[in-house]
Amino acid sequence: MEITLTHYLVLSTLLFAIGLIGVMRRKNLLMLFFSTEILLNAVNIGMAAISHYRGDYTGQMFAFFIIAIAASEVAVGLGLLIVWYKRTGKIDLDQMTSMRG
Amino acid sequence: MFEAIAFYLFATLITVMFTITVMTSQALYALTAMAAGMIFISAFFFILGADFLGAIQIIVYTGAVMAIYAFGMMFFDTTRNVIEKRSNPRFVIVLGAFAAVLVVFIVLAPIVTTNLEAHYPIDLAVGNTQAIGMVLFTKYLVPFELAAIMLLVAMIAGIVLAGKKMDKSLTLMAEEEIALMHASSVSETLEEGAH
Numbered sequence: 001m002e003i004t005l006t007h008y009l010v011l012s013t014l015l016f017a018i019g020l021i022g023v024m025r026r027k028n029l030l031m032l033f034f035s036t037e038i039l040l041n042a043v044n045i046g047m048a049a050i051s052h053y054r055g056d057y058t059g060q061m062f063a064f065f066i067i068a069i070a071a072s073e074v075a076v077g078l079g080l081l082i083v084w085y086k087r088t089g090k091i092d093l094d095q096m097t098s099m100r101g
Numbered sequence: 102m103f104e105a106i107a108f109y110l111f112a113t114l115i116t117v118m119f120t121i122t123v124m125t126s127q128a129l130y131a132l133t134a135m136a137a138g139m140i141f142i143s144a145f146f147f148i149l150g151a152d153f154l155g156a157i158q159i160i161v162y163t164g165a166v167m168a169i170y171a172f173g174m175m176f177f178d179t180t181r182n183v184i185e186k187r188s189n190p191r192f193v194i195v196l197g198a199f200a201a202v203l204v205v206f207i208v209l210a211p212i213v214t215t216n217l218e219a220h221y222p223i224d225l226a227v228g229n230t231q232a233i234g235m236v237l238f239t240k241y242l243v244p245f246e247l248a249a250i251m252l253l254v255a256m257i258a259g260i261v262l263a264g265k266k267m268d269k270s271l272t273l274m275a276e277e278e279i280a281l282m283h284a285s286s287v288s289e290t291l292e293e294g295a296h
Contacts, residue, residue: 013201014116023197026123038161046144048149051151052151056222071230078259081173083262
């Protein structure tokens with residue numbers, strides 16, 4: 001019973017699906033950020049697995065840059081969310097309708 | 102054998118944790134389940150031989166990102182539930198699964214028939230951390246520097262957005278101006294209290 005690359009890619013797909021369900025389901029903006037973190041982590045698992053099974057460091061390099069992007073995304077996104085909460089007192093996605101779309 | 106046991110154990114744990122994060126209505130449960138899921142993901146990196154990536158996962162994700170989220174949750178009224186109307190939950194689940202499979206297909210379709218060559222083959226003579234450093238600081242130096250600039254910009258943006266009274270510099274003002282500013286802010290809070 002050997003674990004192959006396919007096992008890891010199926011797991012990565014499963015976690016990505018969970019993250020996408022969260023993105024579509026959540027109306028709380030903080031929970032929406034959590035779901036995006038799940039998406040990035042699902043991709044990271046796939047990158048590390050491909051790096052291991054193909055014998056190449058490129059996958060791990062891309063995983064590093066994804067982690068850096070996730071960190072900066074959290075800093076900027078949470079700052080914007082705090083500003084929005086100070087101005088309106090809400091973190092509800094359905095009430096962000098200032099553009100009347 | 103042990104690899105299979107570890108894989109299935111951690112796969113189950115991660116799936117359960119992330120499902121709790123997505124489905125629960127309590128923000129605190131979501132935060133703690135997410136932190137646990139991040140730790141379990143680092144176990145996969147250790148299984149796959151990416152030791153440095155696993156350490157970074159624990160330090161950056163569960164150390165820094167989760168701390169920022171916990172810090173941000175202090176600003177928000179998380180006890181008040183945001184009403185999430187579930188118009189069609191089955192549709193959302195089917196659409197999410199379909200989109201994820203589609204993304205995997207899009208990524209894998211061009212490379213599944215070709216025989217890939219390793220650009221930077223894994224060298225077992227040196228450790229993972231040393232090899233990562235050698236590749237990162239030779240072949241990926243420019244993206245590394247760009248990532249550093251991006252993190253600096255994000256840090257400044259976070260400070261400016263979350264900090265208050267950034268338009269006034271406390272180091273450049275005279276003593277009287279600071280006293281005046283404090284007095285005005287005190288009177289503002291008093292007025293707000295009166296209203």
